[in-house]
Amino acid sequence: MKKLLLAASAVALMAGTWLAPAQAEYLQEHRGGTMRLLARSAAGTLDPHINYTSQGWQMYQPIYDGLVTFRKAEGMDGFTVVADLAEAMPEVSEDGKTFTFKLRKGIKFSNGQEVGVKDVVSSFQRIFKVSGPTSGTFYAGIVGADKCLADTKSCTLEGGVVGDEAAGTITINLTKPDAEFLYKIALPHAAILPADTPAEDMGSVPIPSTGPYMISAFDPNKGMTVSRNPHFKQWSEDAQPDGYPDIVQYDFGLSEEAAVTAIQNGEADWMFDALPSDRLAEVGTKYKDQLHIAPLSAWWYAPLNTRLAPFDNLKARQAVAYAVDRNTLVKLFGGKVLASPVCQILPPDFPGHVDYCPYTKDPGATWSAPDLERARQLVEESGTKGQEVTIIVEDTSVSRAIGVYLQSVLTSIGYVADVKPISSNIQFTYIQNTNNKVQMSVSQWYKDYPAASNFLNILFSCASFREGSDASINISGFCDKDIDAKMQKALDLGVTDQAAADAIWAEIDRAITDQAAAIGLFTPKRLDFVSKRLGNFKFNRQFDWMITQSWVQ
Amino acid sequence: MSNEVVAVQRRTRGPWALAFVRLKRNRAAMASLAVFLFIVLSCLSAPLYARWAGVDPFTSTLDAVIMVNGVEVPVMEASTEGLGLGYTPIGPTWELGNYFLGADGQGRDVMARLLYGGLNSLMIAAAATVFTLIVGTTTGLVAGYFGGVTDTVLSRLLDILWAFPIYLLAISLSIVTITAGISIGPILIESGSLWLPVIIIGIVYVPYVARPIRGQVLSLRNSEFVLAAVNLGVPGWRILLRDIQPNITTTLIVFVPLMMALNMLTESALSFLSIGVQPPAASWGTIIQDGQSLLYTRPLVALAPGIAIALSVMVLNVFGDGLRDALDPRSKVQLGRT
Numbered sequence: 071m072k073k074l075l076l077a078a079s080a081v082a083l084m085a086g087t088w089l090a091p092a093q094a095e096y097l098q099e100h101r102g103g104t105m106r107l108l109a110r111s112a113a114g115t116l117d118p119h120i121n122y123t124s125q126g127w128q129m130y131q132p133i134y135d136g137l138v139t140f141r142k143a144e145g146m147d148g149f150t151v152v153a154d155l156a157e158a159m160p161e162v163s164e165d166g167k168t169f170t171f172k173l174r175k176g177i178k179f180s181n182g183q184e185v186g187v188k189d190v191v192s193s194f195q196r197i198f199k200v201s202g203p204t205s206g207t208f209y210a211g212i213v214g215a216d217k218c219l220a221d222t223k224s225c226t227l228e229g230g231v232v233g234d235e236a237a238g239t240i241t242i243n244l245t246k247p248d249a250e251f252l253y254k255i256a257l258p259h260a261a262i263l264p265a266d267t268p269a270e271d272m273g274s275v276p277i278p279s280t281g282p283y284m285i286s287a288f289d290p291n292k293g294m295t296v297s298r299n300p301h302f303k304q305w306s307e308d309a310q311p312d313g314y315p316d317i318v319q320y321d322f323g324l325s326e327e328a329a330v331t332a333i334q335n336g337e338a339d340w341m342f343d344a345l346p347s348d349r350l351a352e353v354g355t356k357y358k359d360q361l362h363i364a365p366l367s368a369w370w371y372a373p374l375n376t377r378l379a380p381f382d383n384l385k386a387r388q389a390v391a392y393a394v395d396r397n398t399l400v401k402l403f404g405g406k407v408l409a410s411p412v413c414q415i416l417p418p419d420f421p422g423h424v425d426y427c428p429y430t431k432d433p434g435a436t437w438s439a440p441d442l443e444r445a446r447q448l449v450e451e452s453g454t455k456g457q458e459v460t461i462i463v464e465d466t467s468v469s470r471a472i473g474v475y476l477q478s479v480l481t482s483i484g485y486v487a488d489v490k491p492i493s494s495n496i497q498f499t500y501i502q503n504t505n506n507k508v509q510m511s512v513s514q515w516y517k518d519y520p521a522a523s524n525f526l527n528i529l530f531s532c533a534s535f536r537e538g539s540d541a542s543i544n545i546s547g548f549c550d551k552d553i554d555a556k557m558q559k560a561l562d563l564g565v566t567d568q569a570a571a572d573a574i575w576a577e578i579d580r581a582i583t584d585q586a587a588a589i590g591l592f593t594p595k596r597l598d599f600v601s602k603r604l605g606n607f608k609f610n611r612q613f614d615w616m617i618t619q620s621w622v623q
Numbered sequence: 624m625s626n627e628v629v630a631v632q633r634r635t636r637g638p639w640a641l642a643f644v645r646l647k648r649n650r651a652a653m654a655s656l657a658v659f660l661f662i663v664l665s666c667l668s669a670p671l672y673a674r675w676a677g678v679d680p681f682t683s684t685l686d687a688v689i690m691v692n693g694v695e696v697p698v699m700e701a702s703t704e705g706l707g708l709g710y711t712p713i714g715p716t717w718e719l720g721n722y723f724l725g726a727d728g729q730g731r732d733v734m735a736r737l738l739y740g741g742l743n744s745l746m747i748a749a750a751a752t753v754f755t756l757i758v759g760t761t762t763g764l765v766a767g768y769f770g771g772v773t774d775t776v777l778s779r780l781l782d783i784l785w786a787f788p789i790y791l792l793a794i795s796l797s798i799v800t801i802t803a804g805i806s807i808g809p810i811l812i813e814s815g816s817l818w819l820p821v822i823i824i825g826i827v828y829v830p831y832v833a834r835p836i837r838g839q840v841l842s843l844r845n846s847e848f849v850l851a852a853v854n855l856g857v858p859g860w861r862i863l864l865r866d867i868q869p870n871i872t873t874t875l876i877v878f879v880p881l882m883m884a885l886n887m888l889t890e891s892a893l894s895f896l897s898i899g900v901q902p903p904a905a906s907w908g909t910i911i912q913d914g915q916s917l918l919y920t921r922p923l924v925a926l927a928p929g930i931a932i933a934l935s936v937m938v939l940n941v942f943g944d945g946l947r948d949a950l951d952p953r954s955k956v957q958l959g960r961t
Contacts, residue, residue: 327918327919346916346919347709347710347728347916347917348709348711348916348917348918348919348920348921349709349919350702350708350709351702351704351705351708351709351710351711351920352919352920353708354702354704354705354706354707354708354709355702355704355705355706356705358705358706361706361708363706398683398685398686401685401699401710402685402728404708404709404710405701405702405707405708405709405710406707407706407707407708408708460814460815462802465897467728467915467916470897470902471728471729473902474683474729474902474903475683475685475729477902477903478681478682478683478903481682482682488815488901488903489901489902489903490801490802490814490815490901491897491901491902492801492802492897493798493897500802506802597708
């Protein structure tokens with residue numbers, strides 16, 4: 071692991087601290103202007119330690135920094151972790167449990183204060199003090215985290231995050247090695263904030279930031295203004311490059327239909343929400359030059375409750391897996407350009423992914439066609455024919471359409487099915503709670519960071535299942551001790567040999583797919599519709615479009 | 624010439640016959656009734672239409688191909704130009720039995736769903752009307768006639784119901800019951816049942832019927848024929864049924880079409896919000912919801928049920944007004960908060 075980290079540090083040093091001539095040239099030519107973005111609604115709290123939305127995370131990229139960050143680069147390069155506020159990638163102890171970072175000097179927050187060791191230490195404490203949504207998962211391995219989780223207000227992370235003001239270093243001690251720790255602290259939940267930031271959800275109050283931009287105004291009902299941070303000086307193009315527009319105006323409240331029209335008319339530059347399905351053909355034809363399509367590390371799936379009839383029966387689950395026509399689902403999502411059929415859990419191009427499709431007409435690597443005959447036979451064999459199944463979906467047009475289609479499929483193979491759309495605000499927690507006795511649902515999972523465990527361990531480990539809790543992300547209630555042990559083995563192996571670990575993750579992916587605990591529906595792609603004037607569109611696989619790396623003049 | 628008085632026997636018409644004559648003379652009301660009956664009959668023919676057209680309006684048929692003017696056409700047309708994004712359902716063919724109004728986002732025949740949807744909308748509106756009238760009338764009769772504590776308790780209950788904005792109350796009740804249904808003692812209504820919207824809509828409009836009925840009963844309670852019956856020792860329930868109830872029948876009849884119209888609107892609103900009729904079943908509200916995502920390319924999917932709702936409500940209101948004029952030209956009975 072040490073070798074890997076040294077190599078990464080060298081790359082980071084080579085790439086950082088100076089501007090490539092091309093970018094400098096472009097910056098001069100295209101710098102300035104106001105970029106207008108649209109979204110139906112705000113992404114919730116402005117607090118980066120709490121906000122857990124892709125909309126929020128995308129916007130934080132040119133605003134906040136961590137000790138390390140995901141590289142601001144196009145495509146898969148965006149999955150690489152590089153040093154950010156830290157001078158270089160950390161030194162890691164032999165046992166893989168201690169990470170030592172040296173803080174860069176001279177970086178200032180947007181309020182003029184210099185970033186110091188105390189800010190880093192207090193930021194890590196604050197993750198627990200504000201009960202950050204991932205404090206109990208991503209950061210639970212830091213020494214002292216258990217005490218912080220038990221008593222959030224008096225969190226000190228004693229022995230866990232240790233600052234040395236004189237040396238300008240921060241040492242993070244873990245209770246056990248964690249191959250994914252750098253990914254976790256590269257996320258906005260571990261952003262470095264001023265030490266005097268109140269230990270409470272800041273809601274609509276912007277917190278001073280270190281990136282090239284800062285939030286200068288915010289009204290959750292109207293919009294957000296992001297302007298240049300007057301104290302920013304670029305320290306690493308890879309970690310935090312300067313941006314082109316002077317101001318990013320993010321307006322909320324416009325419907326998707328209106329947003330498309332605004333972009334067509336040049337009144338806005340981009341919209342966050344998915345394009346309405348009835349505008350796809352028009353936009354794809356008349357405005358194809360303004361469209362950008364990129365793959366996502368995401369999974370649309372239908373969890374089957376392995377603890378409730380009829381899906382507590384393996385054959386019943388396999389029957390559904392055979393019967394669902396992924397091509398039809400792709401059609402419902404907008405066609406092959408916008409989604410791909412999928413049979414397994416890990417998305418294509420993701421660590422640990424090896425093509426696998428057992429439940430299709432011609433089993434093998436990829437999806438071919440549904441096998442309704444086999445599905446009906448399995449339903450007969452399972453003895454579950456005629457049982458009632460309710461599918462819980464989100465009350466959105468795509469999710470509802472998928473639910474109605476799945477209801478048709480279940481009916482055609484012998485179940486008495488109905489579909490129930492419930493508000494998007496509650497559907498995700500509703501389907502997790504075992505008290506609601508949800509048999510089947512439609513859900514989505516978008517990666518937090520590029521690791522197979524972020525899908526397999528989180529969605530299907532025994533520990534992710536909590537009876538009667540709204541936070542039981544293992545919606546299928548799937549628990550297999552052997553598979554769990556294999557996951558632990560892969561996590562441990564990842565510390566020293568990620569490639570070998572990924573091979574084990576591929577086996578786990580196959581094993582869970584065989585158990586049909588959830589039906590993979592499709593892998594979505596991101597469709598970005600931008601204004602004619604917007605140039606230099608770059609899509610990062612970790613945080614999507616890099617907003618301020620595009621120009622508007 | 625004889626001075627004999629010639630007794631002229633004249634057949635006098637009863638109040639119902641007179642009302643019928645007055646109603647028949649009201650052309651607008653009769654035309655509305657005809658239109659409404661046409662809508663009802665059309666909706667009742669939904670299963671026949673679907674069978675004749677050979678379509679299943681509740682199943683996704685995204686891969687279906689139909690013949691239009693001798694040419695095979697996919698029900699969901701893929702975009703072939705540009706980047707080839709998205710699918711557009713086939714538009715109206717204007718051929719009865721062959722996707723007359725086109726398809727929705729699931730490739731289902733909109734005409735067949737419109738008829739089935741109308742059937743559900745009308746059934747729910749009618750059943751909710753019956754529910755409201757039974758509960759509202761009983762409450763109004765009991766509160767108005769017995770007075771005292773009974774009246775106070777029932778009136779306050781009605782006040783509480785009345786205090787909620789109608790749609791907010793209906794939406795709240797629907798959200799609570801939509802996933803779990805209703806289970807009170809031996810009464811069990813499953814979450815997908817059409818009885819759920821019936822009961823919810825029925826409950827929220829009870830005060831709208833009970834209040835005016837109570838007012839009428841209070842007035843009738845002090846009329847001479849009721850006082851005479853009381854003094855003769857006639858039991859209360861008998862007075863209610865024999866003396867008071869017949870005097871409020873005309874009001875109740877007038878309420879029927881007006882309540883139907885209100886209930887149809889409420890049902891459509893709830894279904895549009897996904898808390899009324901549940902998919903894949905249809906109502907005019909759910910079809911509008913389905914059409915919402917097709918407004919730009921296939922506006923008829925949402926417009927057709929919208930027009931059906933507007934037309935039904937309009938004719939019910941016009942007929943209701945005519946009925947009121949016919950049954951009691953002096954009546955000032957009105958629905959709503961006065």
